Amino acid sequence: MAHDFTSADLGPEIPMNQAEVPQQIEYINGQEVLVIGDPTGYADFNHQQGDNPYGYTQDCGLVSCQDVLNQFGVQVSETDVVSFASQHGLCDIAEADPSQNGGTTMEQQAQILNDYGIPAHSESSGTLESLAVHIEQGNGIIIEANAGVLWNDSRYFDQGDPNHAVTVTGVVRDPASGQIEGFYINDSGTGESAKFVDANTMQQAWEDNGGQSVVTDISHTTYP
Numbered sequence: 100m101a102h103d104f105t106s107a108d109l110g111p112e113i114p115m116n117q118a119e120v121p122q123q124i125e126y127i128n129g130q131e132v133l134v135i136g137d138p139t140g141y142a143d144f145n146h147q148q149g150d151n152p153y154g155y156t157q158d159c160g161l162v163s164c165q166d167v168l169n170q171f172g173v174q175v176s177e178t179d180v181v182s183f184a185s186q187h188g189l190c191d192i193a194e195a196d197p198s199q200n201g202g203t204t205m206e207q208q209a210q211i212l213n214d215y216g217i218p219a220h221s222e223s224s225g226t227l228e229s230l231a232v233h234i235e236q237g238n239g240i241i242i243e244a245n246a247g248v249l250w251n252d253s254r255y256f257d258q259g260d261p262n263h264a265v266t267v268t269g270v271v272r273d274p275a276s277g278q279i280e281g282f283y284i285n286d287s288g289t290g291e292s293a294k295f296v297d298a299n300t301m302q303q304a305w306e307d308n309g310g311q312s313v314v315t316d317i318s319h320t321t322y323p
Contacts, residue, residue, distance in 0.1 A: 119320040120237045124274060127281075127295060136234045136269030137319075138283035142292035144169040145266070145285035151181040151201075158201030160241070160264040161190060162287035164211045167239040167266060167315065171217050171322055184211060205243055208264065208313045212239075218316040225310030227279050227302055231270040234282075237318030240267045243311040246288060248304035249296065261308050263288055271295070 122135040144166045149156040158181055165180045181201060184190035189211055191202040203211075205221040212219040217239070225242075233240050246263035247256025255262070269283035281297040296304075305311075 120235055127271065130280075131274060132280055133272045133274040134269055134283070135231075135272065136283065138269040138293040141166070141170055141266070141268040141285060145287060145290070145292040146177070147290035148177070148287035149198075151178045153181055153185065153200070154197030155181055155190075155201030156198045158190065158203075159287050160203035160205075160208045161201055161211070163241040163264045163266050163285075164203075164208050164215075166285055166287070167212060167219075167241060167313075168215055168217060170239050170266075170319065171315070171317075173215050173217065175215065180211065183214070187214070203264070205241070205264075205311050205313050208241055212313065212315065217322075219313055220316060221311070221313050223309055223311050225306065225312050227282075227298060227306055229310075230267060230282070230301075230305075230312065231272070231279055233312075233314055234267060234270045237320040239315040239319065241265070241313040242267055242284075242305050243309075244301075244304040245308055248300065249286070250289065251300075259308065261305075261311055268293065 121137045125132055125134050148158050148162040161180045161184055162177055165175055165177050168175050185192055189207045192200050194200050209219045209221045241264050243261035244263055245259055247253055266285045267282050268285055271280045273280055279298050281295055282301050283293050284296055285292050286294055
């Protein structure tokens with residue numbers, strides 16, 4: 100069940116030199132930044148959604164689940180996850196047109212991860228800082244964002260509510276001030292991996308729309 104995010108949800112603060120999450124200095128648009136997480140390493144776990152024999156194309160949440168499962172070494176394909184979700188009532192299969200099926204709620208996404216052996220829960224009211232801390236602690240993360248804002252394409256804005264799921268694979272901070280400059284995501288809607296999204300866009304696409312996410316209860320640094 101979803102719950103409002105509080106600082107207590109983060110657990111004890113983990114000093115960066117003990118978290119063992121990859122971090123390195125890079126340059127984005129000529130600016131020196133600190134990248135925390137493994138956007139490059141997790142890029143291979145993403146692909147364009149709709150690669151399944153059922154014809155489901157609205158399965159961004161299911162592909163995001165596959166992405167996170169692959170990050171933790173669970174070897175499943177999109178077809179595996181779509182089949183599992185369909186058989187267990189964990190995705191939308193109500194439409195006569197198969198291409199409109201495959202949608203999921205964040206609670207369903209969390210359940211799928213749990214069923215595959217990766218404990219996870221849903222959260223709401225998240226902030227950019229809480230999202231960054233989850234990454235810095237090594238958690239796998241799916242967020243529910245607005246595709247129109249994320250893609251800067253009004254055709255996908257709908258009512259401005261969350262309508263697309265992506266995985267977040269890295270946070271970018273100013274190395275001097277610690278200010279969040281943006282995040283890296285894997286986006287199955289476009290097929291783009293390790294895509295940089297600036298902080299302002301992420302705030303509008305995700306935080307301002309409820310800050311909904313699915314977060315693993317285990318860290319990449321301690322599993323298996």
